[in-house]
Amino acid sequence: MSDKDHWDQVYSINPTEKLGWYEPHLQISLDWIKGLGLPSDAPIIDVGGGASTLVDDLLDAGYRLVSVLDLSDHALTSVKTRLGKRAGLVTWLTGDITAIDMPMHYYELWHDRAVFHFLTRPEQQQTYRDNLLKALNPGGHVIIGTFAPEAPPKCSGLPVRRYSPEQLESTFGREFELQRHHKTLHITPSGVEQMYLYCHFRKKILSRCRRDVEGGSG
Numbered sequence: 001m002s003d004k005d006h007w008d009q010v011y012s013i014n015p016t017e018k019l020g021w022y023e024p025h026l027q028i029s030l031d032w033i034k035g036l037g038l039p040s041d042a043p044i045i046d047v048g049g050g051a052s053t054l055v056d057d058l059l060d061a062g063y064r065l066v067s068v069l070d071l072s073d074h075a076l077t078s079v080k081t082r083l084g085k086r087a088g089l090v091t092w093l094t095g096d097i098t099a100i101d102m103p104m105h106y107y108e109l110w111h112d113r114a115v116f117h118f119l120t121r122p123e124q125q126q127t128y129r130d131n132l133l134k135a136l137n138p139g140g141h142v143i144i145g146t147f148a149p150e151a152p153p154k155c156s157g158l159p160v161r162r163y164s165p166e167q168l169e170s171t172f173g174r175e176f177e178l179q180r181h182h183k184t185l186h187i188t189p190s191g192v193e194q195m196y197l198y199c200h201f202r203k204k205i206l207s208r209c210r211r212d213v214e215g216g217s218g
């Protein structure tokens with residue numbers, strides 16, 4: 001079964017509130033996002049947003065340029081239905097974050113809760129990082145939640161890679177600067193404990209290229 005089939009099946013079989021990662025509101029994400037003080041027209045993307053209510057809460061908070069990307073049409077359709085007319089205010093992107101073509105330096109905030117950790121192969125992590133680097137404006141923010149080392153080795157029946165802040169920092173590389181991190185225990189609707197690691201990174205504004213700095217006319 002392809003990853004897309006897996007996720008479409010998960011969302012078509014289960015009510016949203018029964019999904020292992022379900023939370024009525026992604027409160028940590030929301031608090032951290034609001035704390036950034038971004039203007040209401042800052043482009044924001046929720047990568048692998050699934051059926052989460054983050055998009056509803058971002059619209060309520062007044063953000064006007066929100067995009068939600070997911071592999072699963074089923075997940076996005078259920079959110080569009082929930083939002084009703086407000087769905088028209090959101091940009092919906094169906095695709096694989098390791099393969100989709102992203103705009104250059106567009107987003108001010110990239111949010112990912114429980115998506116990156118499914119990318120267990122180094123080449124998948126690399127293509128995700130390449131897309132992040134391309135799509136995020138210099139100085140832009142990344143808020144990411146993954147399983148922490150003490151979390152179970154699987155999520156939704158799929159293997160995951162678990163991260164410490166240092167491991168996530170080294171996977172994202174020197175173009176990103178870790179601003180803060182925080183662990184929080186999530187308990188699934190069926191009672192399983194999952195420790196999450198949340199990190200806030202900022203994409204560095206790199207200095208001009210060496211030739212410019214050295215005054216070369218080239």
Ligand SMILES: C[S@@+](CC[C@H](N)C(=O)[O-])C[C@H]1O[C@@H](n2cnc3c(N)ncnc32)[C@H](O)[C@@H]1O
Nearest residue numbers: 007048049050052070071072096097113114115
């Ligand atoms: C565990 S769920 C988390 C959903 C949501 N972020 C939340 O916190 O409620 C993982 C989500 O990532 C999506 N996903 C998995 N792999 C993906 C990929 N390669 N590209 C885009 N979305 C992906 C799935 O369809 C699913 O909605």
